[in-house]
Amino acid sequence: TNRLTAFLFLLYLVALFWILLFKLGVQFEYMDNRSFTLIPFREYFRYHSKIDVAGTVLNVAAFIPLGIYTGTLFKTWNVGKNLFFFFLVSLVIEGLQYVLAVGAFDSTDIITNTVGGLVGLLVCKAIQNIYKPRIRAQKIINVLAAIGTILLIVFLLLLKLNMLPVRYQ
Numbered sequence: 001t002n003r004l005t006a007f008l009f010l011l012y013l014v015a016l017f018w019i020l021l022f023k024l025g026v027q028f029e030y031m032d033n034r035s036f037t038l039i040p041f042r043e044y045f046r047y048h049s050k051i052d053v054a055g056t057v058l059n060v061a062a063f064i065p066l067g068i069y070t071g072t073l074f075k076t077w078n079v080g081k082n083l084f085f086f087f088l089v090s091l092v093i094e095g096l097q098y099v100l101a102v103g104a105f106d107s108t109d110i111i112t113n114t115v116g117g118l119v120g121l122l123v124c125k126a127i128q129n130i131y132k133p134r135i136r137a138q139k140i141i142n143v144l145a146a147i148g149t150i151l152l153i154v155f156l157l158l159l160k161l162n163m164l165p166v167r168y169q
Contacts, residue, residue, distance in 0.1 A: 005138065008145040009069040015152055016062060020093050021102055059109055060116035067120020072141050087116030
């Protein structure tokens with residue numbers, strides 16, 4: 001069961017990096033305008049600024065699986081170690097986006113991604129507390145992760161093939 005979880009975790013990480021770093025292989029006009037934002041939620045406090053609620057929700061949602069996987073695979077990690085890992089993964093992604101000129105470095109994204117990881121960790125702990133023994137909880141998490149991974153791959157393929165009414169931006 002741990003092997004399946006580790007395999008699904010690896011698939012998730014590949015998909016996450018592909019989405020966030022390589023933008024599904026699509027070129028965007030903002031790639032030449034890299035920015036480095038150290039003030040978190042700066043846009044939220046600007047006068048007449050359009051708040052990107054959808055982007056914030058997507059950032060949180062994208063990292064929920066990370067928390068679920070770390071809660072399942074790294075059972076000895078405490079909350080602090082998990083939070084540091086979520087922060088570190090997000091920091092690496094944001095840094096690579098800037099260095100590779102495929103996006104901006106944004107401290108808001110680091111915070112929202114870390115919160116997403118924490119939400120996932122709490123979901124994992126809730127499943128583990130509701131479903132005993134732990135092996136049963138891991139099986140439930142694996143089933144949900146397998147379904148989620150399959151849906152993510154199908155979604156990415158449909159998006160890449162322009163078979164959806166939305167476009168990735």
